[in-house]
Amino acid sequence: MNSFTYSRAAAVDAAVREKAADNTVKFIAGGTNILDLMKENVERPTRLIDINPLPLKAIENTPDGGLRLGALATNADTAWNEQVQKRYPLLNQAILAGASPQLRNMATNGGNLFQRTRCYYFYDTATPCNKREPGSGCSAIGGFNRIHAILGTSEHCIATHPSDMCIALAALKATLRVSGTNGERTVKFEDFHRLPGDTPQFDNTLAPDEIVTAIDLPNEDFSQHFSYLKLRERQSYAFALVSVAAALQLDGTTIKDARLALGGVAHMPWRNPAVEDMLKGQPATEDTFRRAAAAMVQDAKGYGHNTFKIELAKRAIVRALKQATAGTQKAADIFTNSNP
Missing domain, CATH: 3.30.43.10 (Uridine Diphospho-n-acetylenolpyruvylglucosamine Reductase, domain 2)
Structure with a gap:
Protein backbone atom coordinates (compact mmCIF):
# COMPACT_ATOMS: atom_id res chain seq x y z
CA MET A 1 0.00 0.00 0.00
CA PRO A 53 -19.23 13.36 9.00
CA LEU A 54 -21.55 14.50 6.18
CA PRO A 55 -25.30 14.55 7.02
CA LEU A 56 -26.24 11.83 4.53
CA LYS A 57 -27.40 8.98 6.78
CA ALA A 58 -31.15 9.61 6.96
CA ILE A 59 -33.79 7.28 5.52
CA GLU A 60 -36.98 9.28 5.04
CA ASN A 61 -40.10 9.69 2.93
CA THR A 62 -39.96 11.85 -0.19
CA PRO A 63 -42.60 14.49 -0.99
CA ASP A 64 -44.09 12.27 -3.73
CA GLY A 65 -44.55 9.30 -1.38
CA GLY A 66 -41.37 7.42 -2.22
CA LEU A 67 -38.46 6.67 0.08
CA ARG A 68 -35.06 8.39 0.19
CA LEU A 69 -32.03 6.38 1.29
CA GLY A 70 -29.12 8.47 2.51
CA ALA A 71 -25.87 7.63 0.73
CA LEU A 72 -24.10 7.16 4.07
CA ALA A 73 -26.77 4.96 5.66
CA THR A 74 -25.27 1.52 6.13
CA ASN A 75 -26.48 -1.49 4.19
CA ALA A 76 -27.59 -3.06 7.48
CA ASP A 77 -29.60 -0.03 8.60
CA THR A 78 -31.19 0.13 5.15
CA ALA A 79 -32.11 -3.56 4.97
CA TRP A 80 -33.69 -3.52 8.43
CA ASN A 81 -35.43 -0.16 8.07
CA GLU A 82 -39.15 -0.63 8.74
CA GLN A 83 -40.22 1.18 5.56
CA VAL A 84 -37.78 -0.75 3.39
CA GLN A 85 -38.97 -4.08 4.80
CA LYS A 86 -42.64 -3.16 4.36
CA ARG A 87 -42.63 -1.28 1.06
CA TYR A 88 -39.48 -2.49 -0.74
CA PRO A 89 -38.84 -6.04 0.49
CA LEU A 90 -37.02 -6.88 -2.76
CA LEU A 91 -34.30 -4.44 -1.71
CA ASN A 92 -34.24 -5.87 1.81
CA GLN A 93 -33.65 -9.37 0.47
CA ALA A 94 -31.03 -8.32 -2.07
CA ILE A 95 -28.97 -6.53 0.58
CA LEU A 96 -29.17 -9.47 2.97
CA ALA A 97 -27.99 -11.82 0.20
CA GLY A 98 -24.72 -9.89 -0.10
CA ALA A 99 -21.47 -9.90 1.87
CA SER A 100 -21.62 -10.75 5.60
CA PRO A 101 -23.32 -9.11 8.60
CA GLN A 102 -20.02 -7.53 9.61
CA LEU A 103 -19.51 -5.97 6.18
CA ARG A 104 -23.13 -4.83 5.92
CA ASN A 105 -22.69 -3.03 9.25
CA MET A 106 -19.87 -0.98 7.70
CA ALA A 107 -20.72 -0.72 4.00
CA THR A 108 -22.75 2.31 2.90
CA ASN A 109 -25.43 2.66 0.27
CA GLY A 110 -23.33 5.10 -1.72
CA GLY A 111 -20.27 2.91 -1.51
CA ASN A 112 -22.25 -0.07 -2.76
CA LEU A 113 -22.91 1.77 -6.02
CA PHE A 114 -19.18 2.24 -6.61
CA GLN A 115 -17.95 -1.30 -6.01
CA ARG A 116 -15.25 -2.29 -8.48
CA THR A 117 -15.35 -5.62 -10.26
CA ARG A 118 -14.12 -8.79 -8.54
CA CYS A 119 -12.33 -9.99 -11.70
CA TYR A 120 -9.26 -12.03 -10.73
CA TYR A 121 -7.09 -10.22 -13.27
CA PHE A 122 -8.22 -6.76 -12.16
CA TYR A 123 -6.88 -7.52 -8.68
CA ASP A 124 -3.67 -9.14 -9.96
CA THR A 125 -1.34 -6.28 -10.89
CA ALA A 126 1.07 -8.73 -12.55
CA THR A 127 -1.45 -9.41 -15.35
CA PRO A 128 -2.78 -7.14 -18.13
CA CYS A 129 -6.14 -5.50 -17.40
CA ASN A 130 -7.74 -2.71 -19.41
CA LYS A 131 -9.79 -1.57 -16.42
CA ARG A 132 -6.68 -1.12 -14.32
CA GLU A 133 -4.27 -0.10 -17.09
CA PRO A 134 -6.08 0.98 -20.29
CA GLY A 135 -4.59 -0.47 -23.45
CA SER A 136 -2.78 -3.34 -21.72
CA GLY A 137 -5.32 -6.02 -22.75
CA CYS A 138 -7.96 -8.20 -21.10
CA SER A 139 -6.53 -11.33 -19.51
CA ALA A 140 -9.99 -12.77 -18.85
CA ILE A 141 -10.68 -13.16 -22.58
CA GLY A 142 -8.91 -16.41 -23.30
CA GLY A 143 -8.11 -16.88 -19.62
CA PHE A 144 -10.08 -18.40 -16.75
CA ASN A 145 -13.38 -16.55 -17.00
CA ARG A 146 -15.94 -18.60 -15.05
CA ILE A 147 -17.30 -15.58 -13.14
CA HIS A 148 -17.24 -13.17 -16.07
CA ALA A 149 -19.87 -11.42 -18.17
CA ILE A 150 -22.03 -12.86 -20.94
CA LEU A 151 -23.97 -9.69 -21.81
CA GLY A 152 -22.84 -6.22 -22.88
CA THR A 153 -19.20 -7.24 -23.19
CA SER A 154 -16.56 -5.75 -25.46
CA GLU A 155 -13.20 -6.88 -26.81
CA HIS A 156 -11.65 -4.75 -24.06
CA CYS A 157 -13.40 -6.14 -20.97
CA ILE A 158 -15.73 -8.92 -19.79
CA ALA A 159 -15.81 -8.03 -16.10
CA THR A 160 -19.03 -8.07 -14.05
CA HIS A 161 -20.52 -5.67 -11.53
CA PRO A 162 -20.57 -7.44 -8.14
CA SER A 163 -23.37 -5.72 -6.21
CA ASP A 164 -26.58 -7.41 -5.02
CA MET A 165 -28.16 -4.19 -3.78
CA CYS A 166 -27.74 -2.55 -7.19
CA ILE A 167 -29.66 -5.32 -8.95
CA ALA A 168 -32.71 -4.61 -6.79
CA LEU A 169 -32.30 -0.85 -7.26
CA ALA A 170 -32.26 -1.38 -11.02
CA ALA A 171 -35.46 -3.44 -10.87
CA LEU A 172 -37.13 -0.82 -8.66
CA LYS A 173 -36.13 2.00 -11.05
CA ALA A 174 -34.38 4.06 -8.40
CA THR A 175 -33.09 7.58 -8.97
CA LEU A 176 -29.80 8.95 -7.65
CA ARG A 177 -29.38 12.41 -6.19
CA VAL A 178 -25.99 13.88 -7.04
CA SER A 179 -24.20 17.01 -5.84
CA GLY A 180 -21.22 18.62 -7.55
CA THR A 181 -19.42 21.88 -8.18
CA ASN A 182 -22.15 22.81 -10.69
CA GLY A 183 -24.97 22.14 -8.24
CA GLU A 184 -27.38 19.26 -7.78
CA ARG A 185 -28.92 16.91 -10.31
CA THR A 186 -30.74 13.59 -10.48
CA VAL A 187 -29.62 10.52 -12.43
CA LYS A 188 -31.84 7.61 -13.40
CA PHE A 189 -30.32 4.45 -11.99
CA GLU A 190 -30.28 2.87 -15.45
CA ASP A 191 -28.05 5.73 -16.64
CA PHE A 192 -25.52 5.55 -13.81
CA HIS A 193 -23.50 2.38 -14.46
CA ARG A 194 -22.05 1.81 -17.91
CA LEU A 195 -20.91 -0.97 -20.21
CA PRO A 196 -17.17 -1.32 -20.89
CA GLY A 197 -17.08 -0.41 -24.58
CA ASP A 198 -13.70 1.11 -25.47
CA THR A 199 -13.19 2.64 -22.01
CA PRO A 200 -13.66 -0.12 -19.40
CA GLN A 201 -11.71 1.88 -16.81
CA PHE A 202 -14.88 3.94 -16.25
CA ASP A 203 -17.54 2.11 -14.23
CA ASN A 204 -20.16 4.87 -14.13
CA THR A 205 -21.21 8.23 -15.53
CA LEU A 206 -20.50 10.34 -12.44
CA ALA A 207 -18.28 13.35 -13.06
CA PRO A 208 -15.01 13.64 -11.04
CA ASP A 209 -16.40 16.63 -9.12
CA GLU A 210 -19.64 14.92 -8.02
CA ILE A 211 -20.83 12.83 -5.10
CA VAL A 212 -23.98 10.74 -4.68
CA THR A 213 -25.97 12.06 -1.72
CA ALA A 214 -29.08 9.85 -1.78
CA ILE A 215 -31.01 7.11 -3.55
CA ASP A 216 -34.71 7.72 -4.20
CA LEU A 217 -37.14 4.82 -4.50
CA PRO A 218 -40.37 5.56 -6.40
CA ASN A 219 -43.83 5.33 -4.89
CA GLU A 220 -44.71 2.04 -6.59
CA ASP A 221 -46.02 -1.13 -4.98
CA PHE A 222 -44.04 -4.28 -5.77
CA SER A 223 -44.21 -5.50 -2.18
CA GLN A 224 -46.40 -8.59 -2.65
CA HIS A 225 -44.91 -10.48 -5.59
CA PHE A 226 -41.13 -10.41 -5.66
CA SER A 227 -38.09 -12.64 -5.51
CA TYR A 228 -34.35 -12.11 -5.25
CA LEU A 229 -32.65 -15.27 -6.44
CA LYS A 230 -28.88 -15.55 -6.09
CA LEU A 231 -26.95 -18.50 -7.53
CA ARG A 232 -23.40 -18.81 -6.22
CA GLU A 233 -20.64 -21.26 -5.45
CA ARG A 234 -21.40 -21.45 -1.73
CA GLN A 235 -24.32 -20.46 0.46
CA SER A 236 -22.80 -17.37 2.05
CA TYR A 237 -20.18 -14.70 1.49
CA ALA A 238 -19.85 -15.28 -2.26
CA PHE A 239 -20.56 -13.18 -5.32
CA ALA A 240 -23.32 -14.22 -7.71
CA LEU A 241 -22.70 -16.36 -10.74
CA VAL A 242 -26.19 -15.22 -11.74
CA SER A 243 -28.72 -13.28 -9.70
CA VAL A 244 -32.26 -12.21 -10.56
CA ALA A 245 -34.40 -9.47 -9.08
CA ALA A 246 -38.00 -10.07 -10.15
CA ALA A 247 -41.08 -8.10 -9.14
CA LEU A 248 -44.63 -8.34 -10.46
CA GLN A 249 -47.98 -6.63 -10.11
CA LEU A 250 -50.77 -9.13 -10.77
CA ASP A 251 -54.45 -8.87 -11.57
CA GLY A 252 -55.53 -12.38 -10.71
CA THR A 253 -53.22 -14.49 -12.86
CA THR A 254 -52.50 -11.73 -15.39
CA ILE A 255 -49.32 -9.64 -15.20
CA LYS A 256 -50.13 -5.92 -14.92
CA ASP A 257 -46.53 -4.75 -14.54
CA ALA A 258 -43.15 -6.44 -14.32
CA ARG A 259 -39.60 -5.62 -13.31
CA LEU A 260 -36.62 -7.83 -14.05
CA ALA A 261 -32.91 -7.27 -13.51
CA LEU A 262 -29.91 -9.60 -13.64
CA GLY A 263 -26.64 -9.60 -11.74
CA GLY A 264 -23.41 -11.49 -12.30
CA VAL A 265 -23.82 -11.33 -16.09
CA ALA A 266 -22.66 -7.86 -17.17
CA HIS A 267 -20.51 -4.84 -16.36
CA MET A 268 -23.65 -3.23 -14.88
CA PRO A 269 -27.01 -4.38 -13.50
CA TRP A 270 -28.76 -5.78 -16.58
CA ARG A 271 -32.29 -4.65 -17.40
CA ASN A 272 -34.21 -4.87 -20.66
CA PRO A 273 -37.43 -2.80 -20.58
CA ALA A 274 -38.60 -4.51 -23.78
CA VAL A 275 -38.70 -7.85 -21.95
CA GLU A 276 -40.64 -6.27 -19.09
CA ASP A 277 -43.14 -4.91 -21.64
CA MET A 278 -43.37 -8.41 -23.13
CA LEU A 279 -44.62 -9.71 -19.79
CA LYS A 280 -47.37 -7.11 -19.36
CA GLY A 281 -50.83 -8.42 -20.09
CA GLN A 282 -49.61 -12.01 -20.27
CA PRO A 283 -50.64 -14.90 -18.02
CA ALA A 284 -48.22 -15.60 -15.18
CA THR A 285 -47.29 -19.04 -16.44
CA GLU A 286 -44.08 -20.95 -16.97
CA ASP A 287 -44.44 -20.66 -20.75
CA THR A 288 -44.62 -16.87 -20.47
CA PHE A 289 -41.59 -16.83 -18.21
CA ARG A 290 -39.59 -19.07 -20.53
CA ARG A 291 -40.20 -16.71 -23.45
CA ALA A 292 -39.12 -13.74 -21.33
CA ALA A 293 -36.00 -15.58 -20.18
CA ALA A 294 -35.00 -16.45 -23.74
CA ALA A 295 -35.46 -12.81 -24.81
CA MET A 296 -33.48 -11.55 -21.83
CA VAL A 297 -30.34 -13.48 -22.80
CA GLN A 298 -30.79 -13.66 -26.57
CA ASP A 299 -27.62 -11.61 -27.16
CA ALA A 300 -25.52 -13.44 -24.56
CA LYS A 301 -22.04 -14.65 -25.48
CA GLY A 302 -19.97 -17.14 -23.53
CA TYR A 303 -16.17 -17.14 -23.39
CA GLY A 304 -15.53 -20.77 -22.55
CA HIS A 305 -15.52 -21.29 -18.82
CA ASN A 306 -18.57 -19.04 -18.35
CA THR A 307 -20.73 -20.32 -21.22
CA PHE A 308 -22.82 -22.29 -18.72
CA LYS A 309 -24.16 -18.95 -17.44
CA ILE A 310 -26.39 -18.55 -20.49
CA GLU A 311 -28.54 -21.55 -19.64
CA LEU A 312 -28.20 -20.88 -15.91
CA ALA A 313 -29.53 -17.34 -16.40
CA LYS A 314 -32.58 -18.58 -18.32
CA ARG A 315 -33.43 -21.12 -15.64
CA ALA A 316 -32.88 -18.57 -12.88
CA ILE A 317 -35.21 -16.05 -14.54
CA VAL A 318 -37.99 -18.62 -14.83
CA ARG A 319 -37.54 -19.71 -11.23
CA ALA A 320 -37.46 -16.15 -9.88
CA LEU A 321 -40.61 -15.17 -11.78
CA LYS A 322 -42.42 -18.28 -10.53
CA GLN A 323 -41.41 -17.45 -6.96
CA ALA A 324 -42.53 -13.85 -7.41
CA THR A 325 -45.90 -15.04 -8.71
CA ALA A 326 -46.31 -17.27 -5.68
CA GLY A 327 -45.64 -14.34 -3.37
CA THR A 328 -42.35 -15.61 -1.95
CA GLN A 329 -41.47 -13.45 1.05
CA LYS A 330 -37.90 -14.55 1.54
CA ALA A 331 -34.66 -14.62 -0.40
CA ALA A 332 -34.18 -17.73 -2.51
CA ASP A 333 -30.56 -18.51 -1.88
CA ILE A 334 -29.33 -21.49 -3.86
CA PHE A 335 -26.06 -23.39 -3.58
CA THR A 336 -24.62 -24.33 -6.96
CA ASN A 337 -21.94 -26.96 -7.37
CA SER A 338 -18.70 -26.29 -9.16
CA ASN A 339 -19.80 -27.94 -12.42
CA PRO A 340 -23.33 -26.73 -13.33
Whole structure:
Protein backbone atom coordinates (compact mmCIF):
# COMPACT_ATOMS: atom_id res chain seq x y z
CA MET A 1 0.00 0.00 0.00
CA ASN A 2 1.29 3.46 -0.89
CA SER A 3 1.48 6.26 1.65
CA PHE A 4 -1.41 8.75 1.73
CA THR A 5 -2.83 11.61 3.76
CA TYR A 6 -6.20 11.61 5.48
CA SER A 7 -8.77 14.30 6.22
CA ARG A 8 -12.42 14.51 7.25
CA ALA A 9 -15.03 16.29 5.16
CA ALA A 10 -16.87 19.16 6.79
CA ALA A 11 -19.49 19.78 4.08
CA VAL A 12 -20.62 18.25 0.79
CA ASP A 13 -19.64 21.25 -1.35
CA ALA A 14 -16.18 21.47 0.24
CA ALA A 15 -15.61 17.73 -0.28
CA VAL A 16 -16.44 17.80 -3.98
CA ARG A 17 -14.26 20.89 -4.54
CA GLU A 18 -11.29 19.17 -2.92
CA LYS A 19 -11.78 16.05 -5.00
CA ALA A 20 -12.24 18.02 -8.22
CA ALA A 21 -8.91 19.77 -7.62
CA ASP A 22 -6.95 16.51 -7.45
CA ASN A 23 -7.85 13.34 -9.36
CA THR A 24 -5.73 11.21 -7.02
CA VAL A 25 -8.07 11.96 -4.10
CA LYS A 26 -10.62 9.31 -3.10
CA PHE A 27 -13.61 9.43 -0.78
CA ILE A 28 -13.87 6.81 1.96
CA ALA A 29 -16.95 5.87 3.99
CA GLY A 30 -17.25 2.23 5.09
CA GLY A 31 -14.01 1.39 3.30
CA THR A 32 -15.08 -2.18 2.54
CA ASN A 33 -13.85 -2.00 -1.07
CA ILE A 34 -11.41 0.89 -1.36
CA LEU A 35 -9.14 -0.46 1.39
CA ASP A 36 -8.94 -3.87 -0.29
CA LEU A 37 -8.02 -2.18 -3.56
CA MET A 38 -5.35 -0.12 -1.84
CA LYS A 39 -3.83 -3.17 -0.18
CA GLU A 40 -3.49 -4.79 -3.60
CA ASN A 41 -2.07 -1.59 -5.14
CA VAL A 42 -4.95 -1.45 -7.60
CA GLU A 43 -5.96 1.94 -6.19
CA ARG A 44 -3.19 4.32 -5.10
CA PRO A 45 -4.82 7.53 -3.82
CA THR A 46 -2.55 10.20 -2.40
CA ARG A 47 -5.30 11.35 -0.07
CA LEU A 48 -8.43 9.89 1.48
CA ILE A 49 -11.30 12.18 2.43
CA ASP A 50 -13.52 10.63 5.09
CA ILE A 51 -17.10 11.60 4.22
CA ASN A 52 -18.74 9.98 7.26
CA PRO A 53 -19.23 13.36 9.00
CA LEU A 54 -21.55 14.50 6.18
CA PRO A 55 -25.30 14.55 7.02
CA LEU A 56 -26.24 11.83 4.53
CA LYS A 57 -27.40 8.98 6.78
CA ALA A 58 -31.15 9.61 6.96
CA ILE A 59 -33.79 7.28 5.52
CA GLU A 60 -36.98 9.28 5.04
CA ASN A 61 -40.10 9.69 2.93
CA THR A 62 -39.96 11.85 -0.19
CA PRO A 63 -42.60 14.49 -0.99
CA ASP A 64 -44.09 12.27 -3.73
CA GLY A 65 -44.55 9.30 -1.38
CA GLY A 66 -41.37 7.42 -2.22
CA LEU A 67 -38.46 6.67 0.08
CA ARG A 68 -35.06 8.39 0.19
CA LEU A 69 -32.03 6.38 1.29
CA GLY A 70 -29.12 8.47 2.51
CA ALA A 71 -25.87 7.63 0.73
CA LEU A 72 -24.10 7.16 4.07
CA ALA A 73 -26.77 4.96 5.66
CA THR A 74 -25.27 1.52 6.13
CA ASN A 75 -26.48 -1.49 4.19
CA ALA A 76 -27.59 -3.06 7.48
CA ASP A 77 -29.60 -0.03 8.60
CA THR A 78 -31.19 0.13 5.15
CA ALA A 79 -32.11 -3.56 4.97
CA TRP A 80 -33.69 -3.52 8.43
CA ASN A 81 -35.43 -0.16 8.07
CA GLU A 82 -39.15 -0.63 8.74
CA GLN A 83 -40.22 1.18 5.56
CA VAL A 84 -37.78 -0.75 3.39
CA GLN A 85 -38.97 -4.08 4.80
CA LYS A 86 -42.64 -3.16 4.36
CA ARG A 87 -42.63 -1.28 1.06
CA TYR A 88 -39.48 -2.49 -0.74
CA PRO A 89 -38.84 -6.04 0.49
CA LEU A 90 -37.02 -6.88 -2.76
CA LEU A 91 -34.30 -4.44 -1.71
CA ASN A 92 -34.24 -5.87 1.81
CA GLN A 93 -33.65 -9.37 0.47
CA ALA A 94 -31.03 -8.32 -2.07
CA ILE A 95 -28.97 -6.53 0.58
CA LEU A 96 -29.17 -9.47 2.97
CA ALA A 97 -27.99 -11.82 0.20
CA GLY A 98 -24.72 -9.89 -0.10
CA ALA A 99 -21.47 -9.90 1.87
CA SER A 100 -21.62 -10.75 5.60
CA PRO A 101 -23.32 -9.11 8.60
CA GLN A 102 -20.02 -7.53 9.61
CA LEU A 103 -19.51 -5.97 6.18
CA ARG A 104 -23.13 -4.83 5.92
CA ASN A 105 -22.69 -3.03 9.25
CA MET A 106 -19.87 -0.98 7.70
CA ALA A 107 -20.72 -0.72 4.00
CA THR A 108 -22.75 2.31 2.90
CA ASN A 109 -25.43 2.66 0.27
CA GLY A 110 -23.33 5.10 -1.72
CA GLY A 111 -20.27 2.91 -1.51
CA ASN A 112 -22.25 -0.07 -2.76
CA LEU A 113 -22.91 1.77 -6.02
CA PHE A 114 -19.18 2.24 -6.61
CA GLN A 115 -17.95 -1.30 -6.01
CA ARG A 116 -15.25 -2.29 -8.48
CA THR A 117 -15.35 -5.62 -10.26
CA ARG A 118 -14.12 -8.79 -8.54
CA CYS A 119 -12.33 -9.99 -11.70
CA TYR A 120 -9.26 -12.03 -10.73
CA TYR A 121 -7.09 -10.22 -13.27
CA PHE A 122 -8.22 -6.76 -12.16
CA TYR A 123 -6.88 -7.52 -8.68
CA ASP A 124 -3.67 -9.14 -9.96
CA THR A 125 -1.34 -6.28 -10.89
CA ALA A 126 1.07 -8.73 -12.55
CA THR A 127 -1.45 -9.41 -15.35
CA PRO A 128 -2.78 -7.14 -18.13
CA CYS A 129 -6.14 -5.50 -17.40
CA ASN A 130 -7.74 -2.71 -19.41
CA LYS A 131 -9.79 -1.57 -16.42
CA ARG A 132 -6.68 -1.12 -14.32
CA GLU A 133 -4.27 -0.10 -17.09
CA PRO A 134 -6.08 0.98 -20.29
CA GLY A 135 -4.59 -0.47 -23.45
CA SER A 136 -2.78 -3.34 -21.72
CA GLY A 137 -5.32 -6.02 -22.75
CA CYS A 138 -7.96 -8.20 -21.10
CA SER A 139 -6.53 -11.33 -19.51
CA ALA A 140 -9.99 -12.77 -18.85
CA ILE A 141 -10.68 -13.16 -22.58
CA GLY A 142 -8.91 -16.41 -23.30
CA GLY A 143 -8.11 -16.88 -19.62
CA PHE A 144 -10.08 -18.40 -16.75
CA ASN A 145 -13.38 -16.55 -17.00
CA ARG A 146 -15.94 -18.60 -15.05
CA ILE A 147 -17.30 -15.58 -13.14
CA HIS A 148 -17.24 -13.17 -16.07
CA ALA A 149 -19.87 -11.42 -18.17
CA ILE A 150 -22.03 -12.86 -20.94
CA LEU A 151 -23.97 -9.69 -21.81
CA GLY A 152 -22.84 -6.22 -22.88
CA THR A 153 -19.20 -7.24 -23.19
CA SER A 154 -16.56 -5.75 -25.46
CA GLU A 155 -13.20 -6.88 -26.81
CA HIS A 156 -11.65 -4.75 -24.06
CA CYS A 157 -13.40 -6.14 -20.97
CA ILE A 158 -15.73 -8.92 -19.79
CA ALA A 159 -15.81 -8.03 -16.10
CA THR A 160 -19.03 -8.07 -14.05
CA HIS A 161 -20.52 -5.67 -11.53
CA PRO A 162 -20.57 -7.44 -8.14
CA SER A 163 -23.37 -5.72 -6.21
CA ASP A 164 -26.58 -7.41 -5.02
CA MET A 165 -28.16 -4.19 -3.78
CA CYS A 166 -27.74 -2.55 -7.19
CA ILE A 167 -29.66 -5.32 -8.95
CA ALA A 168 -32.71 -4.61 -6.79
CA LEU A 169 -32.30 -0.85 -7.26
CA ALA A 170 -32.26 -1.38 -11.02
CA ALA A 171 -35.46 -3.44 -10.87
CA LEU A 172 -37.13 -0.82 -8.66
CA LYS A 173 -36.13 2.00 -11.05
CA ALA A 174 -34.38 4.06 -8.40
CA THR A 175 -33.09 7.58 -8.97
CA LEU A 176 -29.80 8.95 -7.65
CA ARG A 177 -29.38 12.41 -6.19
CA VAL A 178 -25.99 13.88 -7.04
CA SER A 179 -24.20 17.01 -5.84
CA GLY A 180 -21.22 18.62 -7.55
CA THR A 181 -19.42 21.88 -8.18
CA ASN A 182 -22.15 22.81 -10.69
CA GLY A 183 -24.97 22.14 -8.24
CA GLU A 184 -27.38 19.26 -7.78
CA ARG A 185 -28.92 16.91 -10.31
CA THR A 186 -30.74 13.59 -10.48
CA VAL A 187 -29.62 10.52 -12.43
CA LYS A 188 -31.84 7.61 -13.40
CA PHE A 189 -30.32 4.45 -11.99
CA GLU A 190 -30.28 2.87 -15.45
CA ASP A 191 -28.05 5.73 -16.64
CA PHE A 192 -25.52 5.55 -13.81
CA HIS A 193 -23.50 2.38 -14.46
CA ARG A 194 -22.05 1.81 -17.91
CA LEU A 195 -20.91 -0.97 -20.21
CA PRO A 196 -17.17 -1.32 -20.89
CA GLY A 197 -17.08 -0.41 -24.58
CA ASP A 198 -13.70 1.11 -25.47
CA THR A 199 -13.19 2.64 -22.01
CA PRO A 200 -13.66 -0.12 -19.40
CA GLN A 201 -11.71 1.88 -16.81
CA PHE A 202 -14.88 3.94 -16.25
CA ASP A 203 -17.54 2.11 -14.23
CA ASN A 204 -20.16 4.87 -14.13
CA THR A 205 -21.21 8.23 -15.53
CA LEU A 206 -20.50 10.34 -12.44
CA ALA A 207 -18.28 13.35 -13.06
CA PRO A 208 -15.01 13.64 -11.04
CA ASP A 209 -16.40 16.63 -9.12
CA GLU A 210 -19.64 14.92 -8.02
CA ILE A 211 -20.83 12.83 -5.10
CA VAL A 212 -23.98 10.74 -4.68
CA THR A 213 -25.97 12.06 -1.72
CA ALA A 214 -29.08 9.85 -1.78
CA ILE A 215 -31.01 7.11 -3.55
CA ASP A 216 -34.71 7.72 -4.20
CA LEU A 217 -37.14 4.82 -4.50
CA PRO A 218 -40.37 5.56 -6.40
CA ASN A 219 -43.83 5.33 -4.89
CA GLU A 220 -44.71 2.04 -6.59
CA ASP A 221 -46.02 -1.13 -4.98
CA PHE A 222 -44.04 -4.28 -5.77
CA SER A 223 -44.21 -5.50 -2.18
CA GLN A 224 -46.40 -8.59 -2.65
CA HIS A 225 -44.91 -10.48 -5.59
CA PHE A 226 -41.13 -10.41 -5.66
CA SER A 227 -38.09 -12.64 -5.51
CA TYR A 228 -34.35 -12.11 -5.25
CA LEU A 229 -32.65 -15.27 -6.44
CA LYS A 230 -28.88 -15.55 -6.09
CA LEU A 231 -26.95 -18.50 -7.53
CA ARG A 232 -23.40 -18.81 -6.22
CA GLU A 233 -20.64 -21.26 -5.45
CA ARG A 234 -21.40 -21.45 -1.73
CA GLN A 235 -24.32 -20.46 0.46
CA SER A 236 -22.80 -17.37 2.05
CA TYR A 237 -20.18 -14.70 1.49
CA ALA A 238 -19.85 -15.28 -2.26
CA PHE A 239 -20.56 -13.18 -5.32
CA ALA A 240 -23.32 -14.22 -7.71
CA LEU A 241 -22.70 -16.36 -10.74
CA VAL A 242 -26.19 -15.22 -11.74
CA SER A 243 -28.72 -13.28 -9.70
CA VAL A 244 -32.26 -12.21 -10.56
CA ALA A 245 -34.40 -9.47 -9.08
CA ALA A 246 -38.00 -10.07 -10.15
CA ALA A 247 -41.08 -8.10 -9.14
CA LEU A 248 -44.63 -8.34 -10.46
CA GLN A 249 -47.98 -6.63 -10.11
CA LEU A 250 -50.77 -9.13 -10.77
CA ASP A 251 -54.45 -8.87 -11.57
CA GLY A 252 -55.53 -12.38 -10.71
CA THR A 253 -53.22 -14.49 -12.86
CA THR A 254 -52.50 -11.73 -15.39
CA ILE A 255 -49.32 -9.64 -15.20
CA LYS A 256 -50.13 -5.92 -14.92
CA ASP A 257 -46.53 -4.75 -14.54
CA ALA A 258 -43.15 -6.44 -14.32
CA ARG A 259 -39.60 -5.62 -13.31
CA LEU A 260 -36.62 -7.83 -14.05
CA ALA A 261 -32.91 -7.27 -13.51
CA LEU A 262 -29.91 -9.60 -13.64
CA GLY A 263 -26.64 -9.60 -11.74
CA GLY A 264 -23.41 -11.49 -12.30
CA VAL A 265 -23.82 -11.33 -16.09
CA ALA A 266 -22.66 -7.86 -17.17
CA HIS A 267 -20.51 -4.84 -16.36
CA MET A 268 -23.65 -3.23 -14.88
CA PRO A 269 -27.01 -4.38 -13.50
CA TRP A 270 -28.76 -5.78 -16.58
CA ARG A 271 -32.29 -4.65 -17.40
CA ASN A 272 -34.21 -4.87 -20.66
CA PRO A 273 -37.43 -2.80 -20.58
CA ALA A 274 -38.60 -4.51 -23.78
CA VAL A 275 -38.70 -7.85 -21.95
CA GLU A 276 -40.64 -6.27 -19.09
CA ASP A 277 -43.14 -4.91 -21.64
CA MET A 278 -43.37 -8.41 -23.13
CA LEU A 279 -44.62 -9.71 -19.79
CA LYS A 280 -47.37 -7.11 -19.36
CA GLY A 281 -50.83 -8.42 -20.09
CA GLN A 282 -49.61 -12.01 -20.27
CA PRO A 283 -50.64 -14.90 -18.02
CA ALA A 284 -48.22 -15.60 -15.18
CA THR A 285 -47.29 -19.04 -16.44
CA GLU A 286 -44.08 -20.95 -16.97
CA ASP A 287 -44.44 -20.66 -20.75
CA THR A 288 -44.62 -16.87 -20.47
CA PHE A 289 -41.59 -16.83 -18.21
CA ARG A 290 -39.59 -19.07 -20.53
CA ARG A 291 -40.20 -16.71 -23.45
CA ALA A 292 -39.12 -13.74 -21.33
CA ALA A 293 -36.00 -15.58 -20.18
CA ALA A 294 -35.00 -16.45 -23.74
CA ALA A 295 -35.46 -12.81 -24.81
CA MET A 296 -33.48 -11.55 -21.83
CA VAL A 297 -30.34 -13.48 -22.80
CA GLN A 298 -30.79 -13.66 -26.57
CA ASP A 299 -27.62 -11.61 -27.16
CA ALA A 300 -25.52 -13.44 -24.56
CA LYS A 301 -22.04 -14.65 -25.48
CA GLY A 302 -19.97 -17.14 -23.53
CA TYR A 303 -16.17 -17.14 -23.39
CA GLY A 304 -15.53 -20.77 -22.55
CA HIS A 305 -15.52 -21.29 -18.82
CA ASN A 306 -18.57 -19.04 -18.35
CA THR A 307 -20.73 -20.32 -21.22
CA PHE A 308 -22.82 -22.29 -18.72
CA LYS A 309 -24.16 -18.95 -17.44
CA ILE A 310 -26.39 -18.55 -20.49
CA GLU A 311 -28.54 -21.55 -19.64
CA LEU A 312 -28.20 -20.88 -15.91
CA ALA A 313 -29.53 -17.34 -16.40
CA LYS A 314 -32.58 -18.58 -18.32
CA ARG A 315 -33.43 -21.12 -15.64
CA ALA A 316 -32.88 -18.57 -12.88
CA ILE A 317 -35.21 -16.05 -14.54
CA VAL A 318 -37.99 -18.62 -14.83
CA ARG A 319 -37.54 -19.71 -11.23
CA ALA A 320 -37.46 -16.15 -9.88
CA LEU A 321 -40.61 -15.17 -11.78
CA LYS A 322 -42.42 -18.28 -10.53
CA GLN A 323 -41.41 -17.45 -6.96
CA ALA A 324 -42.53 -13.85 -7.41
CA THR A 325 -45.90 -15.04 -8.71
CA ALA A 326 -46.31 -17.27 -5.68
CA GLY A 327 -45.64 -14.34 -3.37
CA THR A 328 -42.35 -15.61 -1.95
CA GLN A 329 -41.47 -13.45 1.05
CA LYS A 330 -37.90 -14.55 1.54
CA ALA A 331 -34.66 -14.62 -0.40
CA ALA A 332 -34.18 -17.73 -2.51
CA ASP A 333 -30.56 -18.51 -1.88
CA ILE A 334 -29.33 -21.49 -3.86
CA PHE A 335 -26.06 -23.39 -3.58
CA THR A 336 -24.62 -24.33 -6.96
CA ASN A 337 -21.94 -26.96 -7.37
CA SER A 338 -18.70 -26.29 -9.16
CA ASN A 339 -19.80 -27.94 -12.42
CA PRO A 340 -23.33 -26.73 -13.33
